[in-house]
Amino acid sequence: MNSPIHSPLTNHLIDSLPHRDRVSVLADCETVDLAFGKVISEPGDQIQHAYFPLDSFISLITNLSDTERLEVAMVGSEGMLGIPLILGLDESPLLALVQGEGTALRMPVAVFGRHLEQSSALQALLNRYLYVLMHQLTRVAACTHFHQVEARLARWLLMTQDRAHSDQLHLTHEFLAMMLGVRRAGITLAAMALQSRGLIRYHRGDITVLDREGLIEASCGCYSFDRGLYRRIITEADVP
Template sequence: MKSSPPSPLTNHLIDNLPRQDRASFLNGCEAIDLVFGEVLAEPGGRILHAYFPLNSFISLIAKLSDSERLEVAMVGSEGMLGIPLILGLEESPLRALVQGAGPALRMPVVVFGRHLAQSPALQALLRRYLYVLMHQLSRVAACTHFHRVEGRLARWLLMTQDRAHSDRLHLTHEFLAMMLGVRRAGITQAAMALQTRRLIRYHRGDITVLDRAGLIEASCGCYASDRRLYRRVITEGGAP
């Protein structure tokens, strides 16, 4: 098995800023470590900071009730937490839960607002990221309704691997069920199917990706679609 290369401590959104804007923006950031299980925002709660993960990642969870929760997006080194700030809003629509501990950059809301007002390049980049995130959220809704659990599990494992920068993941049955909006029995069946195909090894919440290429093939087309869109809109700066 070929291991994933170590991740550089970087955030791709910040890296896509022009040099002068990037240097100024980084000066306004504070380096922190995100802790597994830490709640950074609650639905309806006030946003105090914008977060830019480096080698960490955050789950965005829609919560209808204590028993009705669904992960609708992830934020890792490709993005940011605090996207309502772009729209001039300081209220979080979703629960933000740290699923991958590690370093991140944090910026107070007031400082973020000042940088946003002074940098047209930052405004343009974050509008593009907002478009990408909107696409991901809409895709999750359709994917949850139309695609089989096995393909959706493969997709979310790949998304998690991308942000964890590791072949080894720890995801409990409870979290996987919430992630996909299915019962635990459905998770067990889907995980066993992927394991039988020797794409993953799964034991008591410890998952090892054995065959990434095979897992991509097993996933629904939403994974490849999300990656193409991010590359075109953010990395290459093309039209949405």
């Protein structure tokens, strides 16, 4: 798959439900606007809502200290924010930060819990999504340790492009450095390398993806692995 996973203003998890379950879930959701930089929850916060992004996307960040942060997952129209709720927990384990402004569907925790109890299809689908997310989290740990910054940056830009549904991205070096857990100088060198190969154009925080196929080749295999895993476990799965 060479194009972004989903079109704007849809959420693939909700769209994957049987018609009756989908209608029921949508009836209890409200559409909210998420502004860039909004903190939805801090580690240890009580979760108030489940979010299903439409054309917005959210970074899940682990904090080791005020200066040591690393993005460990990204949630867009392919997923949901509030995974602990599937396990019967309402505590946020990570910082949830809006990285791409836009809209999302939001459902109160109590209502979400009732839907989980009443819909075996929703439970089965979200269990599959939890499996995918767990696999991706372990992959991020290995990727951060073993893969070069240039390949990781290419992967991260592709992930962002998929969720932004656009070739135009606005990402400063400071923000990218925080997301990838490297120094700003490392991001500068990696971005220059990708630009010199004609894969992106970068100027003052504005990044344009010029060659998506080339960017996929430049990225580590983790990007294609994640896409393939999601497709196999979620997109091609038969939800009961």
